[in-house]
Amino acid sequence: MNRGRSRNIFVSVAVGLWMTLLTGLSFSAEEAKAPEPAKVEAPAAAPAAPAAPATPAAAAPAPKLPPYFTTTSPDPKAPLWPDPTGANSGVWATPAGDAKGDVPDKLSIQDVYDRMAHNLYSINYVWALVAGFLVMFMQAGFMLVETGLCRAKNASHTAAMNLMVYPLGCLAFWVYGFAIGWGNWWNGPVPPGWYPSLGPGLSVLNEGWGLGAAVDAAGAATGAFTYGLIGLKGWFLTGAVGDAGVLVLFFFMMVFMDTTATIPTGAMAERWSWKNFCLFGLWVALPYCLYGNWVWGGGWLAQGGVNWGLGHGAVDFAGSGVVHSMGGVIALAGAMVIGPRIGKFNAQGKPNAMPGHDVPMVVLGTFILAFGWFGFNPGSTLAGTDLRISYVVVNTMLAGIVGALAAMVTLMMKGLKPDTTMMCNGMLAGLVAITAPCAFVDPWAAAVIGLVAGWLVVESVFFWEARGIDDPVGAISVHGVNGLWGVISVGIFATGQYGAGWNGVVRDAMVKQYGADGVRGLLYGDFSQFIMQLIDAGTVAIFGFVMAYVWFKISDMITPIRVSKEVEMEGLDGPEMGVLGYPDFQLHSGAKMVE
Amino acid sequence: MKMVEAIVKPFKLDEVKEALTKAGIQGMTVEEVKGFGRQKGHTELYRGAEYSVDFLPKVKIQILVPDEKAAEVVQVITDSAKTGKIGDGKIFVTNVEEVVRIRTGEKGADAI
Numbered sequence: 001m002n003r004g005r006s007r008n009i010f011v012s013v014a015v016g017l018w019m020t021l022l023t024g025l026s027f028s029a030e031e032a033k034a035p036e037p038a039k040v041e042a043p044a045a046a047p048a049a050p051a052a053p054a055t056p057a058a059a060a061p062a063p064k065l066p067p068y069f070t071t072t073s074p075d076p077k078a079p080l081w082p083d084p085t086g087a088n089s090g091v092w093a094t095p096a097g098d099a100k101g102d103v104p105d106k107l108s109i110q111d112v113y114d115r116m117a118h119n120l121y122s123i124n125y126v127w128a129l130v131a132g133f134l135v136m137f138m139q140a141g142f143m144l145v146e147t148g149l150c151r152a153k154n155a156s157h158t159a160a161m162n163l164m165v166y167p168l169g170c171l172a173f174w175v176y177g178f179a180i181g182w183g184n185w186w187n188g189p190v191p192p193g194w195y196p197s198l199g200p201g202l203s204v205l206n207e208g209w210g211l212g213a214a215v216d217a218a219g220a221a222t223g224a225f226t227y228g229l230i231g232l233k234g235w236f237l238t239g240a241v242g243d244a245g246v247l248v249l250f251f252f253m254m255v256f257m258d259t260t261a262t263i264p265t266g267a268m269a270e271r272w273s274w275k276n277f278c279l280f281g282l283w284v285a286l287p288y289c290l291y292g293n294w295v296w297g298g299g300w301l302a303q304g305g306v307n308w309g310l311g312h313g314a315v316d317f318a319g320s321g322v323v324h325s326m327g328g329v330i331a332l333a334g335a336m337v338i339g340p341r342i343g344k345f346n347a348q349g350k351p352n353a354m355p356g357h358d359v360p361m362v363v364l365g366t367f368i369l370a371f372g373w374f375g376f377n378p379g380s381t382l383a384g385t386d387l388r389i390s391y392v393v394v395n396t397m398l399a400g401i402v403g404a405l406a407a408m409v410t411l412m413m414k415g416l417k418p419d420t421t422m423m424c425n426g427m428l429a430g431l432v433a434i435t436a437p438c439a440f441v442d443p444w445a446a447a448v449i450g451l452v453a454g455w456l457v458v459e460s461v462f463f464w465e466a467r468g469i470d471d472p473v474g475a476i477s478v479h480g481v482n483g484l485w486g487v488i489s490v491g492i493f494a495t496g497q498y499g500a501g502w503n504g505v506v507r508d509a510m511v512k513q514y515g516a517d518g519v520r521g522l523l524y525g526d527f528s529q530f531i532m533q534l535i536d537a538g539t540v541a542i543f544g545f546v547m548a549y550v551w552f553k554i555s556d557m558i559t560p561i562r563v564s565k566e567v568e569m570e571g572l573d574g575p576e577m578g579v580l581g582y583p584d585f586q587l588h589s590g591a592k593m594v595e
Numbered sequence: 596m597k598m599v600e601a602i603v604k605p606f607k608l609d610e611v612k613e614a615l616t617k618a619g620i621q622g623m624t625v626e627e628v629k630g631f632g633r634q635k636g637h638t639e640l641y642r643g644a645e646y647s648v649d650f651l652p653k654v655k656i657q658i659l660v661p662d663e664k665a666a667e668v669v670q671v672i673t674d675s676a677k678t679g680k681i682g683d684g685k686i687f688v689t690n691v692e693e694v695v696r697i698r699t700g701e702k703g704a705d706a707i
Contacts, residue, residue: 351644352644352646353639353640353641353642353644353645353646354641354646355639355641355646356641411643414643416640416643417640419640419641419642419643421641421642422642422643458643461642461643462643465642465643465644474642
């Protein structure tokens with residue numbers, strides 16, 4: 001989801017430019033810095049990487065690059081982007097976009113390269129889109145897990161919430177979410193020589209607001225900010241962002257947000273009034289996209305590396321924090337405001353079990369989610385040409401399976417039976433936790449991360465329940481608690497092999513010591529990354545919780561958050577939806593026989 | 596005529612039915628019922644929390660027999676439904692005043 005990752009797509013072109021820059025940087029840093037040997041850097045010692053290398057002025061003697069790499073239109077009066085067909089991203093070979101025909105020996109090296117670049121973009125488009133389809137299908141998984149864990153009398157209502165949070169969330173994302181989250185994406189921190197994997201059209205996402213506006217040599221605002229806070233372009237996807245690449249990004253980010261949106265429906269199930277839920281569906285894009293802007297949209301958390309010298313800034317590959325923690329803390333706030341289901345706790349506050357009505361449904365949903373995760377995590381490269389996807393896939397798989405096993409062992413060591421639903425939670429917890437570190441860690445670390453997640457989810461379910469928080473499906477524990485664990489685990493286990501220049505951070509000392517400045521956790525020599533991950537985790541926990549708590553209190557005044565006692569006792573299916581999940585469970589006379 | 600009502604464990608139903616058929620019983624009525632006895636149900640675990648199941652599922656078998664056959668039927672059911680563990684169930688035997696076969700209008704022993 002971040003832009004550092006697509007660096008190695010165009011290695012051949014990038015390397016020359018980059019080497020020039022690195023050499024320049026190391027010389028200047030060398031001169032400025034005292035001669036003491038470079039140990040693990042103190043924050044102040046990090047060389048100020050260029051905040052906005054989107055303006056490649058610094059690399060003055062750069063070779064002549066095609067416009068789809070420099071994103072500068074040859075004729076400023078006729079800008080090449082936004083480009084609604086993608087025709088300006090290299091040359092589409094068939095039919096030949098440049099009318100040269102595809103006679104191999106008539107093509108110059110430039111012509112061939114144009115065609116190759118177009119194919120690279122194509123692979124990345126298809127990869128991101130297909131991965132996005134898998135993520136969209138995870139909605140079905142959430143529906144099955146949440147509905148199966150509810151009682152039969154609320155099945156239709158719970159399923160309907162999972163259905164409608166997709167259209168409600170998507171509408172809000174289209175109207176305002178994408179703009180505030182990704183409207184200033186282009187001005188986020190990137191390493192020198194970086195090219196966007198989805199093509200130059202993303203350069204139109206260049207308006208936002210923040211603290212400390214950056215200016216270029218001529219004193220004109222570049223659109224970048226020292227502390228980016230919000231994006232401001234792309235409302236309703238109007239013509240200003242009508243670009244083929246932007247729409248790929250929109251789609252991919254949209255299906256991610258719906259994962260967040262559907263997490264609280266589980267924690268608040270069996271008692272949430274429909275009207276209040278609808279308001280929530282339109283609101284959830286606000287906290288999600290604001291925080292998304294800070295981590296993925298080039299905002300202040302992503303800039304933590306260039307501003308404060310803390311590792312690479314907040315690193316969250318596919319969204320343990322952005323997607324899952326955010327959903328989990330909203331779920332916690334919601335469960336606290338709405339209160340426990342009637343009968344969940346007895347007079348002494350001891351929890352009663354309220355068994356879900358369809359356990360095989362929960363298992364099916366878990367499998368669908370685990371399958372969808374193979375889009376969620378590797379798709380977050382936004383580049384099928386980024387060969388690190390194999391690590392991402394294997395790490396995702398290992399964390400998920402170890403998570404399920406760890407939950408099972410934890411239960412059995414407590415003298416309990418291996419509760420099917422808790423093992424499902426364990427698998428999902430492992431998947432949630434590996435979402436942030438999946439590209440940066442070794443497989444053994446993925447297994448360890450899953451191990452901790454599977455243990456943590458069991459302890460967490462008991463922890464919240466003992467404190468009077470009623471979460472019918474374990475959403476707070478799976479997504480909230482393990483999302484935070486996932487964010488923090490990046491700062492522990494990241495190996496430094498991947499993510500060189502991530503968030504625009506290229507530290508001379510790191511390059512000197514390790515050859516490249518990849519994302520590196522405390523076990524591999526960068527303690528500052530761990531600090532930054534703690535800051536990121538704290539931010540999402542506090543920001544998400546406060547936003548959601550205030551929202552649920554306010555929306556409760558607009559339309560009550562909770563159904564009446566009578567409706568809750570009867571089940572929400574009839575009174576709220578007018579359609580029973582399982583009408584045959586009721587005693588009724590059936591259809592009258594017609595004589 | 597006697598009505599023999601037996602409440603047995605659900606998984607014992609097939610055994611009981613076969614034993615009764617062997618003993619010459621030609622018909623029976625079966626219901627899924629729930630209830631409790633001296634044990635007052637039992638407790639189960641779900642996601643680490645205990646919950647009590649007050650009414651356990653059982654199967655109730657009703658068999659209408661001539662007076663002289665009642666003792667044998669009771670014995671057959673006792674033998675075939677027994678596991679020796681708590682919750683094996685109970686058998687009730689009551690007098691029946693009248694029986695009518697709806698199709699023919701036959702009454703009494705002819706209608707069994």
